[in-house]
Amino acid sequence: MNTDTTAQAISDLKDLLGERISTGESILEMHGRDEAYTEPALPDAVAFPESTEEVSGIMKICSRHAVPVVPFGIGTSLEGHVIPIHGGISVDTSRMNNILEIHESDLDAVVQPGVTRTQLNDDLRATGLMFTVDPGANATLGGMAATRASGTNTVRYGSMRENVLALEVVLPDGTIIETGSRARKSSAGYDLTHLFVGSEGTLGIITKLTVRLFGQPDTILAATCSFETVDNAVNAVIMAIQMGIPMARIELLDEVQMKGMNIFNPDLNLSEKPHLFLEFHGSESGVQEQVSMFESVGEEFGVSGLQWATKAEDRNRLWTARHNAYFAGKSLRKGCEGLITDCCVPISALAECISRSKQLVAESGMIAPIVGHVGDGNFHLMILIDPNDPEELTQAKLLASKVNILALSLGGTVTGEHGVGTGKKQYMKEEHGTAYALMATLKRAVDPKNIMNPGKTVEVG
């Protein structure tokens, strides 16, 4: 950081934003960390724009002074995306949180980037429509698009990759562009929408999103069931996917995680065996058909303890428990922190990947529950560490690294949904080979001064 230019940029930003540029200590701290076990770093100031034009003004100023800009949604990222490792201006989009348009006929909505997924769904309730991407956290849609987020519903409804139709983006030089349109498809030139989805704020700031909506299903049925082994549970999932059962959710929680679930939610009262948490959406008869197909699959793999949650409150309890898996996992060890890693493999390799990952965990001697969006081939390993023991952190990082390399060796990716940020940058060359240099070429072309979230995702330099 060059202190003079940054001070000058902040002064210019004050002219633009008045009180809405802050250097208050607590504000800086709030924008210096994320939800994972990543080292914090403070921005020099935090900007709170209220319009696209203001974001454009911020970018022009920061571009002129070559000061880093780090977009910030609500801070729920897990790989250090929002941490200003080179200082600069954190651009907090929380005041740009208007739902601009809901097109019921077209099954889409246009929102500002600070809108959260529950905010949008609350707004949609009366329409009979829903926004489906659900990463667990009540993240902002801007952040979810930037990290190409997905979650429990993705097996049926897709990730942000499939659910973002169009974007408005402010480029590093302040230019405002619109990518895509509300038309369902187009062959008109390069797919800029998908270039920005998953670019983690390194190419521009998302200031508006058009997202896809789905009709709320007539019938929703949730269930839990257990298997003797993780292999059996995963193989049941693989067969269900192959048979084309359109499950809305199919989540694995291994026996370690289930132990934590019972400590954290004593009223959940499920056996400490590997579990699947399921949800079926459709018409009444359609759901019935899915259920009977799933039951026959389950039987082949020795399913037991199948419990149905038909009432909304039972369903909500179930999915709240699933969403709290992080805290449940942490309750396995007093005072611990969780180092989370996330990878994704072709579904045929999933049983092997999870079973070999569990072997690696056993060899490490650490405690590390597994939960996963297994219908996508995606799972998360949470390694529990004593935050005051640097040796444990080193060991945990080594274990996470082994699991990620394993996923790559099985034709997968080092991150199914958490993104690269700083946490996964070390694997990018290995995952992408010669394609990684092309990513750097694109970054340099779009952001020649390297001011957009520098040091994340793609190495340039």
Add this chain to the structure above:
Amino acid sequence: MNTDTTAQAISDLKDLLGERISTGESILEMHGRDEAYTEPALPDAVAFPESTEEVSGIMKICSRHAVPVVPFGIGTSLEGHVIPIHGGISVDTSRMNNILEIHESDLDAVVQPGVTRTQLNDDLRATGLMFTVDPGANATLGGMAATRASGTNTVRYGSMRENVLALEVVLPDGTIIETGSRARKSSAGYDLTHLFVGSEGTLGIITKLTVRLFGQPDTILAATCSFETVDNAVNAVIMAIQMGIPMARIELLDEVQMKGMNIFNPDLNLSEKPHLFLEFHGSESGVQEQVSMFESVGEEFGVSGLQWATKAEDRNRLWTARHNAYFAGKSLRKGCEGLITDCCVPISALAECISRSKQLVAESGMIAPIVGHVGDGNFHLMILIDPNDPEELTQAKLLASKVNILALSLGGTVTGEHGVGTGKKQYMKEEHGTAYALMATLKRAVDPKNIMNPGKTVEVG
């Protein structure tokens, strides 16, 4: 074209490819046109590589001599994509037509770019799986990815945008890259796969594709039905989509097109009213449910003449007729050619867009049947012209232009699936605004010598 450098490049290519570089007149002619009414232009030579390494070798030679390279699949494009307007080397991928891997467990296949969609589906038949994207023509998968093709099944199964999981691409300097993986999702860096899907050979040559497969449905039921007006037919489609009926195909043919259909297929014997051609996929009970939902929608809009095609041969006759819509349309006027335009709007704007387009046709005094993948908001207008009357061509272009501008004014795109090539380049600035300059920035960064399919899609210079 610089004759010396081109001659030198061809000489170098002969060293690499031997007999598989051709300057024979009929070969040049075959690679100088597409299937639409676009002016031909000859390449200087046609290369027939048999491997990715050979494609890389070709690119290195052409890059060294700064000679244009135009990728060629099977020549069924409609906007001039494959026409070497600046000469150079046409790279014909027809010898790279091996199906490399079929992963039944993962519902994907890895193929070379010269594989056609019917070739892949023939190979898949015994597996119970299918590749769904169906643009009508038996196009190559490389070409379909390059133009982001879609078709009759897209409303249910997606376009090439959703069905390409990963690519191998040779960049302009000969570097071979792999984008994406067989994992169902990833957040690991920029989405290069989607950058190349739809880039029309202007950024590199696709040498391998991983495509998504679906299970063949247990039950397939096709149907035709008619409506008194195009408005009623389109409004029935809109409501069916909003209700979430997962139709596999829902195609509009207007009353003009139906007249042509009856001339071209006398045994089809359908009334000359606006028709929908439909197909439902699912379990037996699932299809039954879809059908009864559709019937109730149809009734609201005065559907008549609902005919079911349960037998495979009846279904095939129906869809063959639909695929021959181009020839059927042409049979409305003896000796004519068809100038086709394609646009796509948000589905709520579709009825208005089609009805205003028909008004524009009426005002022009020309004959122009409409067919459309209306479930996507996409339709095609085929304007029938006397190929020997330049005035008619001018008039037809003017009419097509009015329809495209109309689509843009309704929030749509000037091409839902045919692509830009040379035919739609004139609309790119209007459609994309400031984003068009970003496309040019990307093109310049990836292809600094502008040798990849120059003059198409994106204006640089």
